[in-house]
Amino acid sequence: MQASAPPPAAVVLHDLWKRFGPQTAVAGLTLDLPAGSFVGLVGPNGAGKTTTLSMATGLLRPDRGSVLIHGVDVWQDPVAAKARIGILPEGLRMFERLSGRELLQYNGRLRGLPGAEVDRRAEELLAVLDLLEAGDKLVADYSTGMRKKIGLAAALLHNPDVLFLDEPFEGVDPVSAQTIRGVLGRYAASGSTVVFSSHVMELVEQLCDWVAVISAGQVIAQGPLDTVRGGRSLHAAFLELIGVREDDGRSLDWLGGAR
Structure with missing residues (x-):
């Protein structure tokens, strides 16, 4: 009996390049991210993580290369591709004179969802993300953690196939971080795909089952978490892969000494 073919990748990044003047941010990056x-x-x-995610989500045009979201080319058919993704970028900008509830209602209608369905989903997301009491407050008055949570709610509202997150826990308090983790865990368990960028190894190790290590705009390791870390912590594997220069003790010999 012939073995069934593996499911297609959720996201295919092929030979991506991006330069900013003389600096090369992403240099021929190729990566297939598994669905589910x-x-x-x-x-x-x-390393080029944010630039890569920006190109993958249609926010930044690559100099060369292609991006497919479940087989749909982000740059040849951007409307169809973007209908299948949700994005929580780093430094997310919002309509700050809207309340959290109004922001979700606005996003849902932009996505073409029926008004009653938008309202139902918005209320459920506000409740799950512990934002019900803040639902009528202006986004301008939200804390960093609240902004991350309402941004996540907006990214999930249309039930995307793939969710892209760039440093979603940066500046977030432990309580908000735990809430966000719970929602992401439920979303991933449903069979959807989460693509999560971070430089905090411990967090990635707790959340992720598949990892790609990027350095100088290229992929230097990829695969299931256990394969990449090879019996070590992800932190130790990462330092070995990147190649950390050891301090010889001769630099900064003046620091902390007698004044």
Whole structure:
């Protein structure tokens, strides 16, 4: 009996390049992200993670290469591709003179959802993300954690196939972070795909089942979490893959000494 073929990748990034003047941010990056997985993109600051996610979601046009979302080309058919994704970018900008509830209602109608369905989903998301009491407050008055949660609610409102998150826990308090984790876990368990960018190895290790390590705009390791870490912690594997320069003790010998 012939084995069945594996399911197609949720996201296919092929030979992506992006330069900003003389600097190359992403250099021929190719990556197939498996459907139904919680995918972690990890790398040091400046590795090209945010640039890669921006190109994958249609926010930044690559100099070369292609992006497919469940077989739909992001740049040849952007409307169809973007209908299948939700995005929580780093430094998310919002309509701050709307309340949290109004922001969700506005996003839902932009997505073409019926008004009654938008209202139902918005109320459920506000409740699950512990934002019901703040639903009528202006977004301008939201804390960092509340902004992350309402941004996540807006990204999930249309029930996307793939959710892209760029540093979603940056500046978030532990209570809000735990709430966000719970919602993401439920979403991923339903068979949807989460693509999550971070430089915090411990967080990726707790949440993700598939990992890609990016350095200098290229993929240097990829695969299931256990394969990439190879019996070590992800933190130890990451440092070995990146190649951390050891301090020889001679630099900064003046720091903390007698004044």
